[in-house]
Amino acid sequence: MVSPPQETPQRRREGARDTAGLGVARAIGFVTPAMLLIGIFLVFPALWTIYIGLTDYELTGAKSISPRFVGLANFLEALDDDLFTNALWLTVVFVLGSAVIGQNLLGFTLAWLLRSARPLVRRLVEALVLLSWILPSVVVAYLWIALLDRDGGTLGALLGSPGTAWLVEYPMLSLIVFNTWRGTAFSMMLYSSALAAVPPSQLETARSVGASGWQTVRDVVFPHIRGHVLTNTLLISLWTANDFTPFLLTAGGPNHQSETLPIFIYQQAIAGGRLGYAAAISFLLLLVNLVVALLYLGLLRRRS
Amino acid sequence: MAGIELTGLSTVYPNGVRAVDDLDVTIADGEFFALLGPSGCGKTTLLRTIAGLEQASSGTVAIGERDVTAVSAGQRQVAMVFQDYALFPHMTVAQNIAYPLRVRRASKQDQRAAAVEASSDLGLADYLERRPAQLSGGQQQRVALARAITMRADVLLLDEPLSNLDARLRLDARTFLKRLQRELGLTTVFVTHDQAEALALADRIAVMSDGRIRQLGSPKEVFQRPGDTFVANFIGSTPMNLLDGTIADGLVEVAGARLPVPAGVTVADGTPVVAGIRPEYLLLAEPGDAAGITGTVSIVENLGVTSLVTIECGDGTLVGLTVPEQHEPPVGAPITAAPAPTRLLLYNAETRTLL
């Protein structure tokens, strides 16, 4: 019985995308308002920051009226600036600790363990973890300030060691634990769906030959989710490096001990008024973001 | 009610592919016309060009004496039923059916009346308040048809109308469609890749490949006298036997046999030809028959009331013929078959066209 396959829509699509008869002119009109906002508030600032970074513009004083073009002076100053290198280092620590290690590990572990958990437990844990993700950042910051307080904080009470001002004595550690708590939800959901795509037959084969949980993860699961681990790590690292929330907890203190890059930029620009300098730093951050994003998109593309 | 006239119609895609290649077709008013061909032959492109959803690169489209080549899709007075029926999921059946009127800003009462009328004609009266998702495939198709009819268009276009239905339903729907078209007397063009469907439904068929029409004719013509080997191969549930041979001594020498040249065909000795004969038109003959193909029975396939027998001839050629169930031969037995008179076709071996 001769019955050739359906006519592939591909060739036809090339010529007839405009299904509603919009026409190119109207389509451009539809796109314009969005492009306008994006242009003014995303593209223009990104480009303009390069320019501002090349001047000595300041918020107040003589340099706010007539800033001078100083070329690469800001960038050179940054290289010499201990506060900048401090911020850079702290950001690296923050990203490594809370994102690369913290959220990744906890997210994966939860996704793995919850697969076989009882439905009630699973829903409870997922609900709590998701709640920590969707609560506004100002609120969770305050929840943790309360938790970590020296005199009344619950953590101190639980550990039986009241009197430790966690945010003051161990600022980075506190921030890392906080951010792990805050962001695990995303990794958990991501690994959940990645794990669901691992062929159950392979998992069962491993189980039937007596592989332990750890071995199964290493030999069966990891090869399947390798790509996801990489892209997830890139994405959450990007978000964490740009995260302004630590400001709400420590404001960078005490004495710059938790002054990650976002806080550093803020302090320099608004508190210190050194807009040109801060712009230069911002530009460096943009470059790093760009590299990470390009890597991320490239990996995504290759995977699909 | 109107006929369709296509002149010199071509559609060329940016990548150079000629989806529709210089076509001239006239479709009569009230005709049930089929565009038949394998995937990628341009039939759907042609249909969409008639609808106005695609722009032809050159040539004209005329509907009922009116040149609509430059007219936009909504103004051509054509109604179209898509392969997936395109019923709007958020509207009820009644709203779907009345949609052409809603576009024309008809009053709610008029819309309602039209929906009721169309739905009762098609047996959908009980489903007016349902959503498309709650209907079966056959019902959805009828809603799509009802919507098309409500438009009171001059022309009805159907894109693979039966391909989304199960096999059993398809046959019922086929009969239903034929009856409907006859009652409405609406000029209908439909696209299909199923040759049985085209043969059953159409008044005339255009067999297409690579953007061109290979043959335009009634189902009978296309079935009994395919114009080239492509059409010969495409039409018919069992493939036509196409055997390479030559002319010798005024006879067709093929498959180790010598068959008479068909009446009205003149061809010189030595010309390479392709002999075409449908398995249905090969009849069992006496073993000594001079105008017969001989060989041994190689394979027997049961087709229900008939069987498809494959003969392996002396020179290795395989020839198929259908025999009624009571004459089914055993495998390995010698067998002779002769073409029914006037059913043997000769094709030019090079151009592959009918001689």
Place this chain on the structure above:
Amino acid sequence: MTPGAVLRRTGYVAFMAAVLAFFAVPMLWLASAPFDSNPGLGLRWPDWTLDNIGKTFAHPYALGSLLNSLVLCVVATAATTAFATLAAYALSRVRIPGRDALLYVLLLLSSVVTGTAAMVPIFVLMFQLGLINSQYATGLVIAGGLLPAAIFILKDFVDSVPRSYEESARVFGASPTQVLTHVVLPVARPGIATILVWAFVQAWGNFLLPFLLLRDVEAQPAAVLLRTLKDEGGSANLTVIPVFSLLYAIPVVALYLFVSKRYGFRFHGGIKA
């Protein structure tokens, strides 16, 4: 059960309990402190009272800031949803020159130009335009940041709407506007609703931009006021802050639950990986 299995089971239970505690404990404060007549920073069984709520409402800026948040979010959400829908539809259906490059750039932009990285130029821009303390301007800035991702998500969604719906409507004589309103928008409702809620939640929780651009305390949305409340005086105003946090957090949680129930959607608040 073998001792190994018992150990594993115990370990599993202990771990799960620890995880549950880890995630629950910080949030429990939000359930107890607002209703405590003598609230502290620690978790304790509250001395139940509803007085704090009254005192919060009496606070000069509390309710006002919630209203500001609403205004800000409405502006940002309306702009984002409307513009993203139009753009996504056009990009999905029409072959605009440079379309694929544009989409790629949009995707890049949404990840690269974060609030932190653009903090300085946006501040300078608004400062020089004299738009500091403008609710509408800030709303539009937020919309600008949300648009690339919104367009991307919506375009994906519109792509999956069968084109035959629009073509069918068109053949029946519908004008492009009619096609859009009769067919496309209703079918795309779930996607649009998701973006609506997503944009609202993002704008509601946004701290940095309002913090930078809305300096006048009367213009500040709840996000910023909450922090201002913490800073005023040496000790935090614990009668107001817990209640206010709760009031501020509830809309977000409610919206999330609503969208989950209605559309079975779980938007992860970020770019889909």
